[in-house]
Amino acid sequence: NAGVTQTPKFQVLKTGQSMTLQCAQDMNHEYMSWYRQDPGMGLRLIHYSVGAGITDQGEVPNGYNVSRSTTEDFPLRLLSAAPSQTSVYFCASSAVSNQPQHFGDGTRLSIL
Amino acid sequence: DQQVKQNSPSLSVQEGRISILNCDYTNSMFDYFLWYKKYPAEGPTFLISISSIKDKNEDGRFTVFLNKSAKHLSLHIVPSQPGDSAVYFCAASVGFDNNDMRFGAGTRLTVKP
Numbered sequence: 001n002a003g004v005t006q007t008p009k010f011q012v013l014k015t016g017q018s019m020t021l022q023c024a025q026d027m028n029h030e031y032m033s034w035y036r037q038d039p040g041m042g043l044r045l046i047h048y049s050v051g052a053g054i055t056d057q058g059e060v061p062n063g064y065n066v067s068r069s070t071t072e073d074f075p076l077r078l079l080s081a082a083p084s085q086t087s088v089y090f091c092a093s094s095a096v097s098n099q100p101q102h103f104g105d106g107t108r109l110s111i112l
Numbered sequence: 113d114q115q116v117k118q119n120s121p122s123l124s125v126q127e128g129r130i131s132i133l134n135c136d137y138t139n140s141m142f143d144y145f146l147w148y149k150k151y152p153a154e155g156p157t158f159l160i161s162i163s164s165i166k167d168k169n170e171d172g173r174f175t176v177f178l179n180k181s182a183k184h185l186s187l188h189i190v191p192s193q194p195g196d197s198a199v200y201f202c203a204a205s206v207g208f209d210n211n212d213m214r215f216g217a218g219t220r221l222t223v224k225p
Binding site (some may be wrong): 004031033040041042043044045048056058090092094097098099100101102103104105106 | 114116146148153154155156157158161201203207208209210211213214215216217218
């Protein structure tokens, strides 16, 4: 029972590089989301999706893009990495937006 | 602007005793509250929730209390076990809506054998 799978677990980037954080869920959930967790702060919503082909911005969307071509996958793209994007990123899913979410184990990203 | 605050970064209790984790919120429109638990190197997992129509919700050893007038909720764990050692996040939203969920910074609970 895989649940929500995030890859990679760790990544170091240089300023200006781009990369994609992968997220996949095998629970046939319609709702998926991306959060970042920074020291001393709660999880903050970056982007979310209520179903394939539908995405929207959360609280802190700047510098990130998402797409949702399938129900299972919800990748997060950093277009031009900045040191301020150093964080731990969590992907989550739920059947619908008003149910508790299942979280992946996170990706620790460092931007030098 | 942190609308959900967990003012105690850490808490240490003895095995078998009660653990009380606190959470305050500023937005009086919040009416749905959740607690998540997180072990190191894992993602948060849902623990328990409460809506504003109740002031208490219980699930086994875990009880959440809501004081709407004080804009305060607490999670009680009785009895505490070493396996409860984790970071606990509270979260709140207007209506149960993950799109608008606000999380606290978390409290690290250590239960000593």
